[in-house]
Amino acid sequence: MPQDLYEILELTSHATPDEIKRAYRKLARQYHPDINPDDPEAAERFKEIASAYEILSDPNRKARYDQFGETGSSSGMTGPFGDFTDLFSSFFGGTHRTTSTRPNVERGEDLEAELALDFEQAIFGTEAEVTVRTAVACEPCEATGAAEGFKPVSCTRCDGIGQIREMRRSILGQMLTQTICPSCNGSGLEISNPCEICKGEGREIKNVTIPIEIQPGVAEGNTLRLSDRGAIGRRGGYYGDLYIHLRVAEHPVLERQGDDLVHRFHIPMTQAALGVDLEYETLDSREIISVQPGTQSGHIFRLKGKGVPHLNGRGRGDFVIEVVVDTPTDLTSEQENILRDYADKRNEEVNFKKKRTLRRR
């Protein structure tokens, strides 16, 4: 998983725009390729710093990153989980990165969960929770994996390095191979008396319920990243991340198009022809819709700013009312006669009345 953008700039996630700018200037000066010629590590670091600043200095992209851990540029919404990782690796030239900077410390697994939201919860935000089966620190051994009274000692097979180096001869000559130590699984620690609860893993599998605050404006298919809410690594390792895929229920009449809400609004032809003022309720406001005489199907009333709140926290989409003029299908014979008279007065040709009952004599 990619490193946190704030970490790259040596900031916390509460940094102000000013602090972000200052941190970028300081670090960019420090790692600039001109100052560090022939230093590939500094060049790589400079690239990361520049990329992190590019996202965090743009309010929209920063907001998306803060909520979703997403670093995408243009399209707005988060794609599926896979896209996001691809995006990131392309960003950093495909280099594999992990947050594990301490040697021999394992990072726990990333977890995924689904969260179902109502149509309106996605629009206005809500507090929710998900229950995930995850690994947590084993309490009796305080995540060390060792039984009470025993402490982990340096692994004898790898001398606590966690890796085994071997010189091998091959047809290409001598080769140094490096593998993770199978005795300690790379931790560098050996446990003579493992904890009985976790069998020396230092962690336990449990169901954990995690509260989640859903920001207004999320949509079906969005994925949230909760940093460090995944599984803990073995023996006091780092936490993985938790990815939450959002599922949003459909509304019986409203359709969501980005941050606009669209209602195909049916009115009888008399109202369309003669005009009417109608009380209309959006999801959170009351409006008066003034249908003008002679309104056609497809006419649009656009209520500015009454749609879905934008995820960046500023403004809302529109509420779009698209008029559909209904032709009556349930005329009584009296109403039908009135319409026939009307057609007659306008010289509009219509079919003769169909006999509803056959009379036999």
Ligand SMILES: [Zn+2]
């Ligand atoms: Zn070892």
Ligand SMILES: [Zn+2]
């Ligand atoms: Zn334990």
